[in-house]
Amino acid sequence: MQQGNATAAALYDHRPGSAAPGSGGADAGDAVMARWLQSAGLQHLASPLVSADHRALPNLLMQGYGAQSAEEKQKLFRLLRNLNFNGESGSESYTPTSQSFGAVGADGFYSPDLRGEFGAGLLDLHSVDDTELLSEHVMSEPFEPSPFMPDRGFDNDFDVISSRQQGPAGSNLGAAANEKESSAKESNLAKIKVVVRKRPLNKKEMSRKEDDIVTVHNSAYLSVHEPKLKVDLTAYVEKHEFCFDAVLDESVTNDEVYRETVEPIIPTIFQQTKATCFAYGQTGSGKTYTMQPLPIRAAEHIMRLLRQPVYCNQKFKLWLSYFEIYGGKLFDLLSDRRKLCMREDGRQQVCIVGLQEFEVSDVQIVKEFIEKGNSARSTVLQEPMRNHLDHMLFYNLSLRSRKR
C-alpha cells in the first residue's frame, strides 16, 4: 500500500510546472489525467476526479481508480505499467503537446506525448525490470558501487571497486555524471517483485472434485473465487481480483519460474548488491517444489557470468551456505545440523555466528552440498513438526573477490 500511495503522489508532483495538489494547477491536472485515461479508452473513469479532492488521488489509484470491470482494471494496470516501462525517457523537460485527445501510442495504450507529461519512471509497479538490470550500463560497469549496500562493508572485499572509484585525474566529471545517472536509475528501479505461481490441482483434490479457485487471466492478473455462505446458508462465490508483477499459471515450468524471478537479479549481485528470493504460501501450495531448483540454476548462471571477460579477471569466488530455522532454532545444514545463533552487529547487519560457508567452483559441487543439506534438514519423518509454519530453509550464495 505504501508503495502505491507514494508512487501516485510522485506521479502528481513530478509534472513539471504543476501546482501543488488542490491548488490552481488542479484543472490542468484533471485535463492531463483525463487524456491519459482516454488514451486507454478509460475516459469515463476520469469524471470522479473532477469533483474529487486532488489529495485523494493516491487513494483513487490504489482503489483501481474507480475501474469496475475486470477488463477496465486490466487496462488500467497496463497503463500504469507502461508508465514504468516507458517513463525512462521522460526525464526531459515537459513540453506542452498538441496531441489530440484519445491518441493511442505505439504500445496500443500510451501516447509518447502523454508520457512526457507524466515524467520518468515514476511508477514502480514493475519493479525488477530485467531489461534495466541487464542493460549495457550494468554489464559494462560491473563494479559501480551500489546504493543498495553500505560502502564500508566492502572496503576489503572489492579492491577493484575502490580503485575504480578513485579514478584517473580528470575523470571526476564522468564519475559525477555516472553517479547522477546511477542515482537517477536507482530512484526509478523498485527493489521488490512479487510473482505468483499457481499449482495444478493434485490427485487428491481432483478425486474429491474440489473446485479450482484460482483463474489466471494473463501474465499479471488473476482472480480468486472464494466459496462463501449467506446467513440463510445459501452458497455463493465471491470473486477477488488481483494484479501482480507476474502471474505464472499451472503450465509454467520451474525453468520459466527461474527466468521470471531469479535470473533478472543475478547481474545485480556483481554490483555488491544483496538479492533475496523467498517463497510464501500455505502448506502444500508449492513452495518447496518452486524453490528447490533455484539455487542450482542461480549457481549455473553466476558461473556462466564469471567466465565472461568482464568478470573473469576480478578473482571472484562463490561461497555457499545452507541453513534452516526450525522450531525457532537455527541449524547449519552443511555442518551436521550444528545449532547456531543469529545476532545483529554494530551496523545493524544480521549475522549468523559460526555459519559455515564453502567455496564452490562448479555446479556439481553446489548440487552435492545441497543434497547433503537436504538430507540433514528436518522432515516430518525425522521429527513431527510442532508448527508447520515455523520451518524455513535458506540457501545462501555469496560472491566475493577474496575470502574474508
Ligand SMILES: Nc1ncnc2c1ncn2[C@@H]1O[C@H](COP(=O)(O)OP(=O)(O)OP(=O)(O)O)[C@@H](O)[C@H]1O
Ligand atoms: N507447480 C507444480 N506443478 C506440479 N506439482 C506441484 C507444483 N507445485 C507443487 N506441486 C506438488 O504439490 C505438493 C506440495 O508442494 P510442496 O511440498 O512444494 O508445498 P509446500 O508449500 O512446500 O508445502 P509445506 O509448506 O507443507 O512444506 C508436492 O507434491 C509437489 O510436488
